[in-house]
Amino acid sequence: MKLNAKGALLHRQLYVLLKEQIVTGRYRAGDLLPTQEALCQQFSISRITVRRALADLGEDSFIQNRQGVGAFVTANIGKTKHGPDFSFIGEMRRALKETTMQLLLLETQRCPAAIAAALGLADHEQALHVVRTRSQADEPVALLDGWIPCRFAKAVTAEALKTKSLHELIAGSFEQLGRVAQEVNAALADPIVAQALNIEINSATLKIDRLVHNREGAPVHYVTVLTAPMRTRLVMEVAADDIDGYNVGRLLHDVQQPKAPRRRQP
Structure with a gap:
């Protein structure tokens, strides 16, 4: 595989590739990375490029370089991830317990306009705009940009959010929540998102647009959740009776069909 200089510096591309292999467990704690010579040959890059990538990995504590031996994956990488609760309410409760909100x-x-339509609001109607971050161990893990129709937002105040979750304030309790629809995309971090999540501008993020309803079927909350993939995963479980194209999820391809060539007049 040959790295291409288009789009990003070569040493940064190698850094991202090796970091991903470390984070996902291809290289585990204590493993020795390929030699500099092997990396040069594998990616058709110079030794200087390899050294810069390894130096960056060392600075970020992913590896430890040992003179005359090589680069080893550090012991603090590849920690066991907690198992998901596999329920929307259960995961919200866990998030409230384990994270702090700003x-x-x-x-x-x-x-x-698109959010107003999803919430069933007229174009001139207003909604409560709530933007928050959630952090775990002083590390921001999610930016939540939400909109709530005013008739459901009466209990939502800055003071109330210190002790209760947003959904409890909107619906009265988690059990009063109804259907949840969501769309998942990838997005590049703009300067505001990058600052909120403490990541580099144009870093890849996981973007979830989520529409929450109450038990009566009324949309009560539209929220866009942005997370850094290196800190957050999206997990799902669907019951056997619910396996269909909508509940499991569908891939919708927004690709325009090529125009048919014009026929020449005889």
Whole structure:
């Protein structure tokens, strides 16, 4: 495989590739990485490029370089991940217990047209705009940008959010929540997202657009969740009776069909 200099510096590309292999467990704690010469041959790059990538991995504590021996994966990588609760409410409760919330914005505003349509609001109607981050072990793990119709947002205040979850304030309790629909995409971090998640601008993020309903079927919360993939996973489970194209999830391809060539007049 040959690395291409288009789009990003070669040493940064190698850094990303090796980091991914370490984080996903291809290289485990204590493993010796391929030699510099082997990496040069594998990716058709110079030894200087390899050294810069390994130096960056060392600075970020992914590897430890030992003179005359090589680069070893450090022991603090590849920790066992906790098993998911596999329930929407269970995972929300776990997140509340294990993370801390910082409120960035709480204002009544006119929301974007697409979100207004999803919430069943008229174009002129306003909604409560709530922007928060959630952190675990002082590391930001999610940026949540949400909109709530004003009739469901009466209990949502900065003071109340210190002790209760947003969904409890909207619906009264987790058990009063109803259907949840969501769309998952990848997105590049703009400067605001990058600052909130403490990642580099244009880093890849996991983007989840989620529409939450109450038991009566009314949409009560539209939230966009942005996370850094190196810190957060999306897990799902579907019951056997619910296996269909909508509940399991569908891949929708937004690719325009090529135009048919014009026929020449005889």
